[in-house]
Amino acid sequence: MMVLMxxxxxxxxxxxxxxCILWKFGDDPSRCIEWMGCCCxxxxxxxxxxxxxxxxxxxxxxxxxxxxKHSIRTTACEKLAMxxxxxSLFHGIHGEVAVSKQPxxxxxxxIGTQIVVPVxxxxxxxxxxxxxxxxxxxxx
Numbered sequence: 001m002m003v004l005m006x007x008x009x010x011x012x013x014x015x016x017x018x019x020c021i022l023w024k025f026g027d028d029p030s031r032c033i034e035w036m037g038c039c040c041x042x043x044x045x046x047x048x049x050x051x052x053x054x055x056x057x058x059x060x061x062x063x064x065x066x067x068x069k070h071s072i073r074t075t076a077c078e079k080l081a082m083x084x085x086x087x088s089l090f091h092g093i094h095g096e097v098a099v100s101k102q103p104x105x106x107x108x109x110x111i112g113t114q115i116v117v118p119v120x121x122x123x124x125x126x127x128x129x130x131x132x133x134x135x136x137x138x139x140x
Contacts, residue, residue, distance in 0.1 A: 005037050005067050008124065012041045017126045018076035018112075023094070024122040026086065033094055033123060035085040037066035042074035075129060097123055105134050 008020045019040040023033040042063055063070050063077040072078060089095035097104050097116040107113040113132040117124045 002037075002066070004119075004124075005039055009039050009067055011126065012039050012076075015041055017041070017128045018074075019080055019127050021080075021083070021125040021127075022122065023087070023125065025098070030089065030098075032086050032088055033098070035064075035083070036122065038064050038080055039067045040065045040074070040076040040080055042070060042072070042077040076127075079127070094123060094125075107131050107134070 004022060005020075008022070011017045012020055019038055021038040022036040024036045026032040026034050040063060042065070061072045061081075063072050064080045065077075070077075072081060087094050089098050093104050093106060093114065093116050097118050101118045103115065103117040105113070105115050109131045112127060112129040115126040117126075
């Protein structure tokens with residue numbers, strides 16, 4: 001998992017995307033997916049020593065980013081904190097992608113852009129709070 005997260009990290013480090021989540025299929029792949037890890041743009045400029053950062057900022061809450069631990073400091077961190085650790089596949093974009101095995105790109109000026117891509121054993125989810133034009137190359 002960390003290898004895949006490391007490969008996806010540049011997508012959030014260069015501010016192209018706000019966060020990336022790696023999901024794995026649960027014991028029954030037709031029923032749910034489980035959170036494996038994520039990375040977010042909120043870690044930019046963060047001291048890599050989490051203990052030092054928390055002591056300096058006096059913030060006990062950490063973002064769910066598995067690559068660079070940091071305090072919740074951006075809307076990307078806040079949005080990640082609200083996503084459950086498992087999701088039902090009976091409805092929504094995650095379920096559609098899991099069943100069709102085809103990537104989906106949803107974009108709307110008011111809610112932003114979400115991409116869900118099927119991979120071996122799970123899904124990759126990318127999110128940006130702004131509208132991003134469809135990029136067929138990214139979906140391949």
